[in-house]
Amino acid sequence: MLFHKNKKSKAELSQPEREAIIDLLHLCLYADAHISLRESAVISDVIEVIGWDTKLSFSSYESRSIASARAAKADEKLKKDFFEYASERLPSKASKELAVTLCGDLLSSDGTQEKEAILLSQIRAALK
Secondary structure: OOOOOOOOOHHHOOHHHHHHHHHHHHHHHOOOOOOOHHHHHHHHHHHHHHOOOOOOOHHHHHHHHHHHHHHHHHOHHHHHHHHHHHHHHOOOHHHHHHHHHHHHHHHHOOOOOHHHHHHHHHHHHHOO
């Protein structure tokens, strides 16, 4: 299912990389007006594969991440800043490619729409 290619072990990603990926996934989650169970399952699967620093509660981080993603969705300037911050935390080509792949997986999990396809191309451009 997920991660048939580009699978990374928990030890290969730093916590800032994990957080950047989750932030981008939350932005993708809110790209359309419909949040499906399948999309939520993708995020859960991602966390299981990439891991999470046990010193930081995922649910606590998730609340902040969702708030940031929703704000970015509503404002182009905030979205630009959101992308820049994610890119800073994804220093390697491999981590950026993984983030784009995972975002694509999430966006296609309930059928990609035009708005979602545009968002994926924006993410791809921001992470170059």
